[in-house]
Amino acid sequence: MGEKVLVESKVADSVKLIQELDAGGKAPSLAAWYYYDDANEWRLLLAGPAFGASLPKQEAVAYGYLVEAMASLSLFFNDLGLETC
Numbered sequence: 001m002g003e004k005v006l007v008e009s010k011v012a013d014s015v016k017l018i019q020e021l022d023a024g025g026k027a028p029s030l031a032a033w034y035y036y037d038d039a040n041e042w043r044l045l046l047a048g049p050a051f052g053a054s055l056p057k058q059e060a061v062a063y064g065y066l067v068e069a070m071a072s073l074s075l076f077f078n079d080l081g082l083e084t085c
Contacts, residue, residue: 006033006042013073014044020069026050030083044075047083055084 014031021027028048035042046066054062062082 004035004040004042006035009074010042010044010079013075016073017044017066017069017075021046021050021065024065024069026065026069034081042079043081044079045081045083051082052084055082 011033014033018028018031026048028046028051030045030047032045033042034045050065051062059082063077066077066080066082
């Protein structure tokens with residue numbers, strides 16, 4: 001099965017997202033694009049203390065950090081995955 005191409009705009013927006021999170025004191029310690037064969041899509045995986053403290057019981061809090069940082073970007077929640085570290 002051929003892999004779907006990760007478009008440059010998503011990469012650029014992921015850099016902006018990480019910069020926004022960093023400016024807000026929520027910088028991830030890990031950020032990586034990962035291709036899920038079964039879903040045939042790329043997802044940006046984020047992990048770090050700011051997210052790990054909220055997961056799994058307060059997942060809405062962790063995603064709240066992302067909502068604020070994603071306001072002007074073309075990334076969507078289905079593009080992202082949060083992990084504990």
